[in-house]
Amino acid sequence: MFKKLLLAAVAPFMFGTVVAQPTCGTDEMMRNLRIEHPELVAFEAEMERQIREGMRKIDFTKAAKSTGADQTNNDAFWYDIPIVIHIIHDYNNYNTSVYSGDFTPDDFIFEAVKEWNVVFAKKNADTADVIPPFRKWIGNPKIRLHLATVDPSGNRTHGITRRRSYLTYRGGEQAKFDGWPPTSYINIWFINKMGSGNSSAAAYAYYPSAVTYIPFYDGVISLAEYMNKGSKTIPHELGHVLNLSHVWGDTNQPGVACGDDNVDDTPPTKGHNPSGCTSGSVYDTTCSRNYFKLYVDAAGHLDLVNYPDTNNAQNIMDYTYCDKMFTKGQVMRMRIALNSNVAGRNNLWDSTNLAATGAILPFPDLKPIPDFTVTNPMSSSYLTKNANFVFPGKDVRFTSYTTNDTVVALNWKFENGASVITNSSTTNFTQAFNEPGWVKLTMTATGNNTGDNSVTWDKACFVADNTGTNAVGYFQEFNPEGDVNKWPSFNYYNNEFKWQMDDHGVWDNHCIMYKGYDERLSATTAPINGTPRGDFDDFYTVPFDLTGYAGGPCNLNFHYSGASRSSSTASITDTLLVDYTINKGATWVNLAKLSKGSLCNKGTYSTPYVPTSIMDWAPKTLPLPAAAITNYTNFRFRYLPGVSANGVSSSGNNFYLDRVNLGPWAAEASIVNNEKNTVTVVPNPTQGDAYVLVNDAYNTKAEITVTDITGKVVYTTVAPIAGNHARVLIPAHVLQTSGIYLVHTLTGNQADTRKLVVY
Ligand SMILES: [Zn+2]
DSSP states (O other): OHHHHHHHHHTTOOOOOOOOOOEEOHHHHHHHHHHHOTTHHHHHHHHHHHHHHHHHTSOHHHHHHOSSSOHHHHOOOOEEEEEEEEEEESSOBOBTTTTBOSBOOHHHHHHHHHHHHHHHTTOOGGGGGSOHHHHTTBOOOOEEEEEOSBOTTSOBOOSEEEEEOGGGGSBSGGGGTTOOOTTTSEEEEEESOBOGGGTTEEEEEOOHHHHHHOGGGOSEEEEGGGSSTTOOHHHHHHHHHTTOOBTTBSOSOTTTSOBOOSOTTSOOBOOOSSSOSOHHHHTOOTTTTTOEEEEEOTTSOEEEEEOOSSOOTTBTTSSSSOOOBOBHHHHHHHHHHTTOOGGGHHHHTOHHHHHHTTTTSOOOOOOOBOOEEEEOTTOOSGGGGGOOEEOTTOOEEEEEOOBSSOEEEEEEEEEETTEEEEEOOSSEEEEOOOSOEEEEEEEEEEETTTEEEEEEEEEEEEEOOSSOEEOTTOEEOOOTTTTGGGSOEEOTTOSSOEEEEESOOSSSSOEEEEEOOOOBSSTTSOBTTOOOTTOOEEEEOOOEEOGGGTTSOOEEEEEEEEEESOSOGGGOOOEEEEEEESSTTSOOEEEEEEEHHHHOTTOBOSSOOOOOSGGGOEEEEEEOOGGGOSSSBEEEEEEEOOBOTTSSSBOEEEEEEEEEEEESSOSSGGGGOBTTEEEEEESSSBSSOEEEEEEESSOSEEEEEEEETTSOEEEEEEEEOBTTEEEEEEOGGGGOSOEEEEEEEEETTEEEEEEEEEO
16 A cells, blocks of 8 residues: 555656667758758748738637646547558568567557657647646647548558658658659658668658758658667657657757756757656746746737746657657647648548548558568578578578568468479478579468459579589689579569579570669659669579689689779679678678779769770689689679669679689689789780780799680690790681680689780
């Protein structure tokens, strides 16, 4: 009994611990936007004018003096507003008990929306904990948020979209790529992390005036963990959407100086962060002693309203995290904002719009939407998430990410060559495949009373060959008549930045190209592909049998041709990672990390780069460690597109790769280019004979191999090195066809390759 009394005694407010909490990024983002677009100040002025005009119609004296029903809430009208929740995710399961992850379940979203509506109906139980001076100032917004049931295309929906994107890790305007028309729906995006420009924010939103200018910014963006968490982060952000400032104004420097928010019944305050929900915050009178306002009533008499002499730290627009209330004045402003044409807020609750968005229709029962991931159960690194390249006989894990309805049954049908494999797990399972090539997957989900829905992926995963391809004499020219269909590429995030086959090869019409140039509608518009920051895309080789090169040396050679969009070295941030595995994907070992700066052999191009001649290509050689020389070694090329100094658009341009081969020679000549060991081919270009001049202090003979550009050997000879020098003839009769030849020189274990042009 004593305990209960004690609890009752402290119940008026709960004091939390003093912890610096992630805050709201609205002020920061608004300030940036004003610098970027000074024009929007005019829209802000217009919004404020409409608010003031609306306020003039309200008798504040009555509002202040009433105790029960009051002026602001005499208006019985409830605003019904359609909303859409966009889940931007990377299949990180949302953990509802520890509030982390980004793939938030439907049911958790439904619960969260209910909680927001409790606050906007002033039904949150913690209003009972508001300190006595503010109890009569608690306002009831009378706003009902409804998940839309009709999308902009007229299809039925639960008002929830799910898109996989790396942007979940760098939340910002770019993550808003799938917004619905903001004059018809309030868009609310949930992501995993904020980007570097606003990394300390839990969430942010823009005022109506700002988004009049840039509608696609309109709405709330928040970390998924703040969807509910017992906090009122989303009601706070929706306050901004309806033109409420923070209670100390819009400085984004709470705790510094007394400020005001143009709302009379929220007394001036410094705001409270990181001080948090302490008694000192809740009863802070620093800025609000003797705070009153004078009004002129309808009869022209002056009337004084004495507002509380302590600040309203329990206000939802403060940062104390003991937020419990909007004031009546804030409610007035929100409701007037909803009647303003600025950013089309007055269209949101218009009856025509409510019908078009299905906001007040009964919530529909819809069929499930099948989805899945394939991961590598053998590895714990992030690389495992995209295990769509599968080794024969090795387990990979399939996990269902089916949403939109309760799934009562799930059928997985894999077509692996001639064999059909099925599974009925509704969660996850491991599966191995034996037939090389693409595996087709059909998922059929049975909903609760809604029937079946099937989705087929023709390229769910790719199974590698059972045995390694002999690397001796093997050249990958990306010619469709070869085995290029065994070199699969994966565009995990399903966007325009990706590997694709191209017809501008070194010597033929075939190569592979990374599309790094993001198209623009015009020079002044944003890139249509969005930022590539965070993206990565892979292509894989066949498994190789390298035992023909046992004892080494063995190099991975390829030709490349690349350019940059930016001439600023700091802006060239693309990266090419080359990795290999010798244990069928249990571990991948990095062979090379090549920065685009070293791969831009063609300098700067402001237009989409395309190589036009053989001279646009350069060789690259990556020596393999002895451990990589096995009878089953597989390589992966991973491209990470970079961003330019603005942090958004891509810095890169298209990157081309061709003639992948493995052998003792080094396609890249510079690898042995030093003072005591040099190789020169003269004359070059030639119309007749050519000579290889070898300068070598360590070896006694030079082995010369001349190949044409296809790799076909046209001449071999061995010459003695006498007095550190050799002069070796390549006779004109082996160079009868004009074009490019490669001269490979092997001295001891040093390999060198030079280009020889015959015309
Ligand atoms: Zn805020």
